[in-house]
Amino acid sequence: MIKVATTAREKVSTLMQDEGFDPTTALVRVGVKSGGCSGLSYELEFDREIKAEDQLYEDNGIRIVVDKKSLLYLIGTTLEYSGGLNGKGFVFNNPNAQRTCGCGESFSL
Numbered sequence: 001m002i003k004v005a006t007t008a009r010e011k012v013s014t015l016m017q018d019e020g021f022d023p024t025t026a027l028v029r030v031g032v033k034s035g036g037c038s039g040l041s042y043e044l045e046f047d048r049e050i051k052a053e054d055q056l057y058e059d060n061g062i063r064i065v066v067d068k069k070s071l072l073y074l075i076g077t078t079l080e081y082s083g084g085l086n087g088k089g090f091v092f093n094n095p096n097a098q099r100t101c102g103c104g105e106s107f108s109l
Contacts, residue, residue: 002030002074004060008081008090012062021046027056027063030079031070040073042092 004012013023027050031043047065050056054065066074078093 001076002057002059002064002066003078004028004062004064005078005080006060007083008079009060009062011081011083011090012079016046019046021048023062025063027065028079029065030074030077031067032073043070044079044090 012028016023016026025048027047029043029045029047032040033043035041050065051067053067053069055068055071057064057066064079073096074092074094076095080091080093082089082091
């Protein structure tokens with residue numbers, strides 16, 4: 001299960017509309033790929049279609065799809081949005097990550 005914080009929900013909805021997606025039907029595709037300073041990095045993009053290998057979750061009014069491989073790394077993660085003085089952007093609060101880098105975009109298990 002992947003959760004969406006209220007701050008992330010609001011930003012996702014705004015960005016979807018800005019990019020021509022309908023927030024009530026569009027999907028947030030979340031994944032993990034090799035790379036980054038800690039070994040693995042997060043991916044986030046908008047999509048309109050669910051693929052056969054996807055797992056669908058809905059939280060806080062946002063529909064999230066994750067491929068089965070990435071799901072192993074992301075179970076229990078909360079997607080948050082930070083707009084503070086230290087920078088703006090989406091933050092993955094991942095309880096499975098044993099180490100993260102300073103940018104918050106990469107992690108290792």
